[in-house]
Amino acid sequence: MNTGAVEAALSVLSNHLALPLEFRDDSCEIMIGEQPFTIRRDGPGDRLVVSALVADDLPASPSRKLVEDLLNLGFGLMHDGLPAVARDPETGFIAAFEVFALERLVAAEFPAAFEKFVAFATALADRLDSERAGAASSATPQDDSVIEPHFIQV
16 A cells, blocks of 8 residues: 555545544544534555445435435445445444545545535535435535535535
8 A cells, every 4th residue: 555645635635624644444533513524544455445334224205316425425436536335234334435446545635525524524414414304305405515516516
């Protein structure tokens, strides 16, 4: 694994956020508001994985539109530079994640990529919260820049 690229990316992000960030057991935990984010080194794949918990579980009666959107987001990994969403079958947690190949990771660009991911994960968490509260139709972000890099609107 190219640990130099990973360490450099984390260092630049640490400076950008003005937070002391460091890897412990190949991962780094960050709380943004009340939402947990993890940056993890993935040794065998030479990649950096950023993930966020977006919900403890699906709403009890998710709308068809929400289910379709979540399924569509599962294809994010098939498109370079797009996040994906998954549900942990053991816990029910819904997580967003994005994979960065170290061969293409530019440390100076990582803070902007991380911020886009944070915006995506936050919008998705808000959408799931709104759906749970019964207000799915008003849960879409109004700022198109939040969803621009993604192939569906969260």
